[in-house]
Amino acid sequence: MSANNYSAIIDKHKLPQVSIIGAGAIGQLIYQQLSRSNTQVNFISRADQSQQQAVTFTNLAQQQTTCAAMFIGRNDWSQQLVDTKLLIVCVKAYQVVTALKPLIKRLRHDCHILLLHNGMGPHLEVANMLNGQGLSLGTTSQGALKKSAWHTQQTGQGVTQLGHFTGPMLSETIKMSLLSSIPQSQWFEDILPMLWQKLAINVAINPMTAIHDCRNGELAAAQYRKTITAAVTELAQVAAAESIMLDLTVLLDRVYQVIELTAANYSSMHQDVQHQRKTEIEAINGFVVLMASKHGKSARTNQQLLASITALEQTYSNKA
Numbered sequence: 191m192s193a194n195n196y197s198a199i200i201d202k203h204k205l206p207q208v209s210i211i212g213a214g215a216i217g218q219l220i221y222q223q224l225s226r227s228n229t230q231v232n233f234i235s236r237a238d239q240s241q242q243q244a245v246t247f248t249n250l251a252q253q254q255t256t257c258a259a260m261f262i263g264r265n266d267w268s269q270q271l272v273d274t275k276l277l278i279v280c281v282k283a284y285q286v287v288t289a290l291k292p293l294i295k296r297l298r299h300d301c302h303i304l305l306l307h308n309g310m311g312p313h314l315e316v317a318n319m320l321n322g323q324g325l326s327l328g329t330t331s332q333g334a335l336k337k338s339a340w341h342t343q344q345t346g347q348g349v350t351q352l353g354h355f356t357g358p359m360l361s362e363t364i365k366m367s368l369l370s371s372i373p374q375s376q377w378f379e380d381i382l383p384m385l386w387q388k389l390a391i392n393v394a395i396n397p398m399t400a401i402h403d404c405r406n407g408e409l410a411a412a413q414y415r416k417t418i419t420a421a422v423t424e425l426a427q428v429a430a431a432e433s434i435m436l437d438l439t440v441l442l443d444r445v446y447q448v449i450e451l452t453a454a455n456y457s458s459m460h461q462d463v464q465h466q467r468k469t470e471i472e473a474i475n476g477f478v479v480l481m482a483s484k485h486g487k488s489a490r491t492n493q494q495l496l497a498s499i500t501a502l503e504q505t506y507s508n509k510a
């Protein structure tokens with residue numbers, strides 16, 4: 191049965207509860223997509239008290255809707271998290287472990303965790319923190335923009351790739367509910383190659399746009415080709431050392447396709463640097479460097495890109 195047919199016959203009152211950590215653009219987009227398909231969904235908040243928050247969403251057709259989202263505060267975590275069957279983690283890569291630490295012990299053993307962030311790396315640490323829960327990983331190229339704290343606008347369609355990583359599998363009911371709620375979402379038996387492919391796009395586009403202060407489209411210029419090719423080549427070599435075989439030509443074609451498709455956009459790392467926010471460089475080029483050193487290899491270009499972005503972060507006036 192297809193995911194769409196399945197959603198039509200699900201009794202919404204019997205649907206398991208999904209919780210989201212991270213009310214950024216992607217967290218709010220996923221919240222909207224799940225709640226529209228009648229999944230019971232709430233946010234986990236760092237505030238003490240639980241509260242309802244009006245959240246506004248503008249879809250691709252420019253239609254705006256507002257609904258009341260439940261934010262579960264710390265005082266209610268223990269009581270509410272026992273009902274959570276899937277916890278979707280939408281915070282930045284460098285926040286994943288800290289955000290999950292106080293929650294894991296309160297989750298049911300049969301709760302499942304799904305990490306959905308840019309970059310790679312936190313999954314290795316989270317795998318060691320699990321308390322019987324299963325772990326899935328995902329990546330999305332849906333475009334979303336936060337217009338204000340509680341107003342998110344979808345800015346582009348895109349695929350969402352999800353799949354199992356370790357521990358018990360996600361239940362079929364929740365998997366089907368996810369796939370039927372998130373447009374163009376797919377489940378992969380082996381998710382790691384998909385994450386490495388997405389990482390190839392990010393290792394090339396994100397640091398280069400931040401360093402050269404440009405939109406994604408400008409990276410099509412010949413002057414950037416050498417660095418982009420070198421960064422992606424190193425990534426493919428490191429992935430191969432991890433037994434993930436990727437075709438370099440396909441990876442580079444995809445990088446240039448994304449450069450063209452998102453030509454007018456500023457990458458997330460460009461935006462982070464412009465707003466003097468911590469970037470996800472450690473989970474992007476930093477992950478390639480880390481995996482290279484694990485295999486006794488060097489990844490010189492990724493190391494240089496990592497160093498350049500780290501140096502840019504050091505220039506922020508407010509380094510908090």
Ligand code: KPL
Pocket residue numbers: 308391392395396406448452455456457458459
């Ligand atoms: O994922 C992205 C990002 O900005 O983080 C790309 C695909 C590069 C689009 O800008």
